[in-house]
Amino acid sequence: MHITRYTDYSLRVLIYLAQQGDRLTTIQEIADSYDISKNHLMKVVHQLNKKGYIETVRGKKGGMRLHMEPESINVGILVRETEHDLSIVECYSDKNACKITPVCGLKPMFGEALHAFLAVLDKYTLKDVMKDQYKPQLLRLLQIA
Amino acid sequence: MHITRYTDYSLRVLIYLAQQGDRLTTIQEIADSYDISKNHLMKVVHQLNKKGYIETVRGKKGGMRLHMEPESINVGILVRETEHDLSIVECYSDKNACKITPVCGLKPMFGEALHAFLAVLDKYTLKDVMKDQYKPQLLRLLQIA
DNA sequence: TCTAAACATAGCTATAAAATATATCTTATC
DNA sequence: GATAAGATATATTTTATAGCTATGTTTAGA
Numbered sequence: 502m503h504i505t506r507y508t509d510y511s512l513r514v515l516i517y518l519a520q521q522g523d524r525l526t527t528i529q530e531i532a533d534s535y536d537i538s539k540n541h542l543m544k545v546v547h548q549l550n551k552k553g554y555i556e557t558v559r560g561k562k563g564g565m566r567l568h569m570e571p572e573s574i575n576v577g578i579l580v581r582e583t584e585h586d587l588s589i590v591e592c593y594s595d596k597n598a599c600k601i602t603p604v605c606g607l608k609p610m611f612g613e614a615l616h617a618f619l620a621v622l623d624k625y626t627l628k629d630v631m632k633d634q635y636k637p638q639l640l641r642l643l644q645i646a
Numbered sequence: 647m648h649i650t651r652y653t654d655y656s657l658r659v660l661i662y663l664a665q666q667g668d669r670l671t672t673i674q675e676i677a678d679s680y681d682i683s684k685n686h687l688m689k690v691v692h693q694l695n696k697k698g699y700i701e702t703v704r705g706k707k708g709g710m711r712l713h714m715e716p717e718s719i720n721v722g723i724l725v726r727e728t729e730h731d732l733s734i735v736e737c738y739s740d741k742n743a744c745k746i747t748p749v750c751g752l753k754p755m756f757g758e759a760l761h762a763f764l765a766v767l768d769k770y771t772l773k774d775v776m777k778d779q780y781k782p783q784l785l786r787l788l789q790i791a
Numbered sequence: 792t793c794t795a796a797a798c799a800t801a802g803c804t805a806t807a808a809a810a811t812a813t814a815t816c817t818t819a820t821c
Numbered sequence: 822g823a824t825a826a827g828a829t830a831t832a833t834t835t836t837a838t839a840g841c842t843a844t845g846t847t848t849a850g851a
Binding site: 502503504505506509512513516534535536576584586587588589590591598599600601603604605606607610611613614615617618619620621622625629630631632635638639642643 | 647648649650651654657658661679680681721729731732733734735736743744745746748749750751752755756758759760762763764765766767770774775776777780783784787788
């Protein structure tokens with residue numbers, strides 16, 4: 502059981518941008534910094550822009566910056582938006598073929614469990630996942646000047 | 647985000663066997679009943695036997711039956727045993743390559759969320775996921791005489 | 792004692808989702 | 822107009838999971 506890298510990368514991009522303030526950052530910079538695929542990041546960035554989390558600027562000297570305050574970016578909401586398929590067991594999928602679903606207690610139980618999972622994420626914002634005391638170390642690890 | 651069919655099938659086998667009491671059931675019967683792969687079920691059954699949840703009998707007229715009371719089979723424990731990889735984000739994996747892990751708040755947050763997820767499952771036993779009132783319907787759906 | 796029916800076990804193959812790559816287009820700066 | 826950036830679509834690769842094949846072992850019963 503795990504979330505996709507897509508969701509993970511989305512969160513990482515936001516963490517990176519939160520360190521940069523108003524300065525424009527390029528996809529290349531973030532890809533280099535985390536040593537991850539630039540191509541995959543392009544999709545991530547595209548969606549973060551569409552969803553309003555970031556603002557992108559095209560053309561030479563372009564890039565992106567946060568478009569929301571870190572304390573306004575809720576992790577639970579973001580994960581629900583980026584995680585493509587949250588059907589934790591087959592019976593929640595639209596392709597469900599399990600015959601006992603109508604009388605099976607597994608479905609409500611896993612529903613409750615997923616709800617508890619997301620409820621934890623709902624408690625946190627982007628600001629919460631970046632502790633002030635670690636900021637200098639974070640900047641160093643990301644090689645941000 | 648989802649659990650594997652392997653875990654799902656494990657639970658379904660136990661539900662099936664719980665309906666049968668002491669009678670021996672074959673893998674073929676269960677595969678036919680749920681209309682799922684017999685071959686995959688063989689692995690599932692093998693592991694359930696190894697873990698002590700069921701008892702298997704080899705040879706002609708063989709089969710399997712529950713080896714624990716339904717109220718003693720905890721879903722949370724079972725899921726931890728059958729779900730191969732519970733590293734919800736890369737930073738929990740032994741192949742983690744994310745540079746900011748030491749100072750990143752995502753790791754403890756997702757840890758807390760996974761814990762909340764499993765805590766819900768820990769509240770339930772096999773008996774809880776099979777409501778008495780649905781038993782006749784369940785037997786019919788599984789085509790158990 | 793032979794055959795068939797069952798589980799045991801290992802290894803292989805197919806599939807589907809996700810990740811990554813490629814290619815081309817659009818936009819903006821210098 | 823060249824270059825550097827994102828926008829977008831499509832193709833390929835990778836990986837985990839699911840499913841398949843094959844053979845071995847055990848037991849019941851003819």
